Amino acid sequence: MLQVLVAAFSKRKLPYPSNPDQLYEVSKSHGNKRKFLCHTKKLRFLDKAAIIENDGNSIEKQSPWKLTTVTTVEEMRLIINMIPIWVFTIPFGISVVQTSTFFIKQSAIMNRKIGERFELPPASIFTVAALGMIISVAIYDKILVPMLRKINQNERGINIL
DSSP states (O other): OHHHHHHHHHTTTSOOOSSGGGSOOOOGGGOOOSOOOOOOSTTGGGGGGGOOOOSSSOGGGSOTTTOOOHHHHHHHHHHHHHHHHHHHHHHHHHHHHHHHHHHHHHHHHSOOEETTTEEOOGGGHHHHHHHHHHHHHHHIIIIIHHHHHHHHOOTTSSOOO
16 A cells, blocks of 8 residues: 555645546456456545556556556545544544453452452453443344334434434
8 A cells, every 4th residue: 555655645646537437457368367447536645646657667567656556546545534433433442341350350349248258340340341241232223223113104213314
């Protein structure tokens, strides 16, 4: 993927082709079993990595650091489009991990004795929360959604955002 960025940066002063079909892509007829991605208009500066330069070398002999396929450029676009999702889900993941760690620390201080001889380990208290989630999902699927289907006349029960 770094090859796309290097190739696009090295060709930054070249003009965009008038037709996206002029960008480099490996022919499907060469027995290539790789899946191809269609060209999109987002992040157009990456298209420069697939511009074919007329420097006398054959296309097949060009370095992948100088010329990449449209499919490779589209894969890079997909990764770049996922960055905001990663950035905004990291804090959620951190809070989930912190909550479970705090929950175990908190349960270490609690009275976990059941009867005279048995004491629950602190980490097993977390399973109670997990069982609660499983039970609530089952109640949602088996009771709440069928009831909402009848009320809302919607197959899913509720509207998707």
